[in-house]
Structures are given as C-alpha cells and as structure tokens.
Amino acid sequence: MIYRRDNNQEKKKKFFVILAIFFFLYLFTFTPIGSFTRAQLQRFAPSVWGVGEQLALSNARIFSVFDSKSALIEENETLKKEIRDISLKLLDRNLLYEENLLLKERLGRGEYGQAVVARVISKPPRSLYDTLVVDAGSREGIQVGERVLYGDNIMIGEIAEVFEKTSKVRLFSSSGEVIDVTIGKRAVPALAVGIGGGNFEIQIPRDTLISLGDSILAPSIMPHFLGVVEYIESKESDPFERILFKSPISPLEIETVEIVAE
Amino acid sequence: MSLYKKHSYERSATSNGMRKYSIVGVRICVDILIAISIFFLTPWAPLLLVIGAIFYFKNFYEAIAAGVLIDMLYGVSLVKFFHTQWAMTLLFLFIYFIFNYAKRYTRFYGSR
Numbered sequence: 285m286i287y288r289r290d291n292n293q294e295k296k297k298k299f300f301v302i303l304a305i306f307f308f309l310y311l312f313t314f315t316p317i318g319s320f321t322r323a324q325l326q327r328f329a330p331s332v333w334g335v336g337e338q339l340a341l342s343n344a345r346i347f348s349v350f351d352s353k354s355a356l357i358e359e360n361e362t363l364k365k366e367i368r369d370i371s372l373k374l375l376d377r378n379l380l381y382e383e384n385l386l387l388k389e390r391l392g393r394g395e396y397g398q399a400v401v402a403r404v405i406s407k408p409p410r411s412l413y414d415t416l417v418v419d420a421g422s423r424e425g426i427q428v429g430e431r432v433l434y435g436d437n438i439m440i441g442e443i444a445e446v447f448e449k450t451s452k453v454r455l456f457s458s459s460g461e462v463i464d465v466t467i468g469k470r471a472v473p474a475l476a477v478g479i480g481g482g483n484f485e486i487q488i489p490r491d492t493l494i495s496l497g498d499s500i501l502a503p504s505i506m507p508h509f510l511g512v513v514e515y516i517e518s519k520e521s522d523p524f525e526r527i528l529f530k531s532p533i534s535p536l537e538i539e540t541v542e543i544v545a546e
Numbered sequence: 547m548s549l550y551k552k553h554s555y556e557r558s559a560t561s562n563g564m565r566k567y568s569i570v571g572v573r574i575c576v577d578i579l580i581a582i583s584i585f586f587l588t589p590w591a592p593l594l595l596v597i598g599a600i601f602y603f604k605n606f607y608e609a610i611a612a613g614v615l616i617d618m619l620y621g622v623s624l625v626k627f628f629h630t631q632w633a634m635t636l637l638f639l640f641i642y643f644i645f646n647y648a649k650r651y652t653r654f655y656g657s658r
Contacts (some may be wrong), residue, residue, distance in 0.1 A: 305610060305639065311613065313632060326561035329585070329619060334584045356557045411620035412589045412634065413627075452622050460625030 326447035332420060333405045341344075381436070388505065399433075399542040400424050405450070408535050414458035416441070416479060418541060421449045426543055431508070433542045434533045439508035443543065451543075455535055457482045465510060467527070468498035474527075476500065476510065482534045484511065486527040490518055500529055550607060573603055580612050584619065592616070600645040601652075613638030 308517040312318035336415070358413035418427050432441045432453045444454040456463045461478040474494055490495065494513060501507040511529040518525040570642035583591035595656050596609045627633035 301605075301607070305607075320560040325615075332585050379592065406620070409588045410586070411584075411616055413622060413624065415620050415622050417620070436605065452620070454622050454624065456625055458626065462625075539653050 296365050308392050312513055323447050326417075326421075326450045329417070330405050330450060333417075336406075339352045341482075400426060401540060401542055402426075402451070403540050404538050407538060408481075412456045412536065414478075415444070416453040416455065416535065416538065416541070418451050418453060418543070419449065421447045421451050422461060427545065433508065433544055434538055436542070437509050438532055439502050439510055440531060440535070440538070440541065442532070453541070455482075457484060457531055459536065460478070463510075464503060465500050466503050467494055467500050467513065471501075473502070473503070476529075482531040484531075486529075486530050487524045488527065490525045492521055492525075494525075494527060569603070573599075573608075576603075577608050578607065581615065584612060585614055589616075593641075597641065598646055599647055600642060605623050605646075606642070609642040610635065 292513065310400070312321065343515060354538065400420050402418035402424075404416050405419050406415075406417035408414055408416075409507065416432075420431075426443055426446050428443050428446055430443045434440050439456070441453045441455040443451050443456075445452040453477070456476075457478040459478055459480040463476050463478075463484075465472055465474055465476045466472060467486070467488075470493065472488065472494065474486045474488050476486050479485050483504050484500075486500075494516065496516065500510045500512065511531050513527055513529050515528040516525055517528070521544045535539055576595065580592050580595050580599070583595055592596055596606070596612055600606045600609055613632075616634040616638075617632050621631040622633065623629040623631050624633075630636070
C-alpha cells in the first residue's frame with residue numbers, strides 16, 4: 285500500500301507564516317508601532333555600541349604593549365610636524381573666517397544657526413546603508429533636514445531621522461544621492477551625485493572651464509565645502525565631461541560632527 | 547514489550563529530547579551572534595551567518611527579524627534602495643525564501 289504524504293497542512297502553515305510576516309511588515313511600516321519600536325531600539329542601542337567601543341579601546345590598550353618603541357617615536361614626530369603645519373594654515377583660515385562673519389554681520393546676514401556637536405556612535409561600514417548614527421536627538425533640539433558638518437565647514441550630510449537621544453544622518457556621498465553644488469571661482473552650478481565611500485560624480489558640458497583643484501561648495505550664504513576637483517574625464521565623442529571628487533574626510537574616520545540649523 | 551526494547555525506546559526518546567534541547571541552545575547562540583554582528587561587524591557578517599543558519603536550522607525565521615533589526619538601527623530612505631526604509635528586511639526575506647527553497651534540493655540538507 286502506498287501512503288501519499290498529506291501536504292495540505294504544511295501548505296496552510298506556510299501560507300499563515302507568510303501572511304504573518306506581511307502583517308508584521310504592515311504594522312511596522314504604516315502604524316505608530318513601527319516608530320515606537322524604532323524609538324525604543326534607538327534608546328537602548330547607544331549603550332550597546334558604547335560597550336563595544338569600550339571593549340575595542342581596552343583591546344587596543346592591551347595590544348599596544350607589543351608596538352615597537354622606535355616606530356611609536358617616529359609616528360609621534362610625524363604627527364607633531366603635521367600638527368605644526370596644520371595650525372599655521374589654520375591661523376590664516378581663522379582670520380579669514382572671522383573677517384567673513386564680520387562682513388556678513390555688517391550686511392545684515394550675520395545670523396547663523398546654532399551648532400550642536402555630536403559624537404558618532406555608529407558609522408559605515410556597519411550596514412549597507414551609508415548612514416551615521418549620532419548621539420544627539422530631539423532632546424538637543426535636532427530636527428530632520430538639518431545640515432551635518434565635519435569640522436567647521438565640511439558638509440557631509442543631513443539629518444534623516446530624529447529620536448530622543450540619537451539621530452540618523454544621511455550622507456550626501458551615498459550612492460545615488462544628489463546635491464546642488466558650485467564649482468570653482470566662477471561658481472559654475474552643477475549637480476553632484478554620490479557614488480559611495482565619500483566620493484561624488486558631476487556631469488557638466490565639456491567646454492565649461494573647470495580645472496583640477498577647483499573647490500566644490502554647497503551654495504548658501506555660508507557656502508560649505510564639499511571637496512576639490514580631483515579627476516576630469518573628457519572624451520571627444522561625449523558632449524559632457526565627468527568630474528570626480530571626494531570628501532576631505534572619509535565617512536569611516538568621522539568621530540564627531542556639528543549639526544547646524546540653516 | 548521486551549525489557550531490551552523498552553530500554554532502547556526510552557534511551558532513544560531521551561537522546562531525541564537532548565538533541566532537541568541542544569539544537570535550541572545552538573539556535574539561541576546563533577541568534578545572539580547574529581545580533582552582535584549587526585551591532586558591531588560589517589554587513590556581510592550577519593548576511594553570511596543568516597545564510598548558514600537557514601541551511602542548518604529548520605524554518606529560520608530569525609533571518610527576517612535580523613533584516614528588521616538592521617533597518618531599525620541604520621535604515622533611512624535612500625535613492626539606491628528606491629526610497630524604502632525596509633530594504634534589508636526585504637533582502638533578508640528574499641534570502642530566506644530562496645535559500646529555504648534551494649535547501650530542499652541539496653543532498654546534505656534535504657532531510658532537515
């Protein structure tokens with residue numbers, strides 16, 4: 285006698301499982317349950333990342349015992365020299381910046397949004413999303429759409445989502461993200477498209493006067509720096525040329541950011 | 547039932563129960579590993595762990611939960627993911643069904 289396996293029950297079970305999955309996805313997407321769960325998770329996540337950071341730090345301390353002494357001395361000297369060079373450059377830059385602010389104030393455009401300094405608690409490449417999670421949220425007055433800067437003036441992204449203690453930052457260099465920019469002294473307007481890893485691409489007509497080293501700014505009363513032209517690809521057959529540039533700071537190295545309300 | 551048969555039956559029942567417990571234990575450990583990898587490692591780590599777990603365990607629904615967790619922690623609407631905040635959930639859902647289906651046709655895991 286041949287017994288046929290009854291698959292009906294198994295099929296029913298599978299159907300209900302799939303139904304349950306889609307029901308939960310619906311609940312998480314279209315009802316307040318999703319935002320509530322996200323908010324609770326973002327409340328607890330910083331402490332988990334904090335524990336990881338502490339572990340990494342103590343690991344680094346333990347293994348630093350094995351570093352070679354002469355290599356450390358050499359690294360120390362190089363870093364000291366770099367700091368000297370940078371502080372000299374900064375002197376000049378700070379003077380110009382203050383002069384710029386003074387001029388804007390005299391022309392009635394001196395008011396500038398207050399900046400909130402935030403520490404990056406999660407950064408790429410922890411997920412396929414090119415996002416940063418920072419430790420400032422609605423408690424610090426952060427709002428969606430505010431600009432995120434590195435240092436005083438390097439623009440890296442904008443606030444995408446705000447929770448009580450944390451916020452998510454969408455990086456402009458994320459693949460496919462588009463941002464208005466101006467290129468060089470002539471302030472040639474263009475659209476920069478993010479291609480991931482802090483890199484951008486711009487397509488502009490071939491005869492536009494652009495040269496390597498031209499700075500790329502995000503237009504505003506207080507233009508923010510995005511990068512400098514690093515590569516220009518031009519073909520006889522193509523009426524457009526391709527400009528590549530990258531952010532001066534890699535998203536992987538960002539430790540703190542400033543969040544500015546425009 | 548003879549004494550021998552009774553003993554062997556009890557023994558197999560106990561060993562089955564033990565096996566079930568140990569599999570549940572391993573499954574919980576894998577779940578914790580996946581959660582840790584989501585918080586601290588690169589995106590490929592949870593992906594590989596989830597694929598391995600789908601092959602090893604029966605109905606590894608935690609794969610979808612892993613996608614939901616990633617989206618809740620890091621997800622924002624991006625052009626590259628067609629402006630959906632649930633890209634990883636959908637990806638892990640897809641992976642779950644594809645690998646669960648593929649599993650049936652493999653020699654080693656077909657009977658699991």
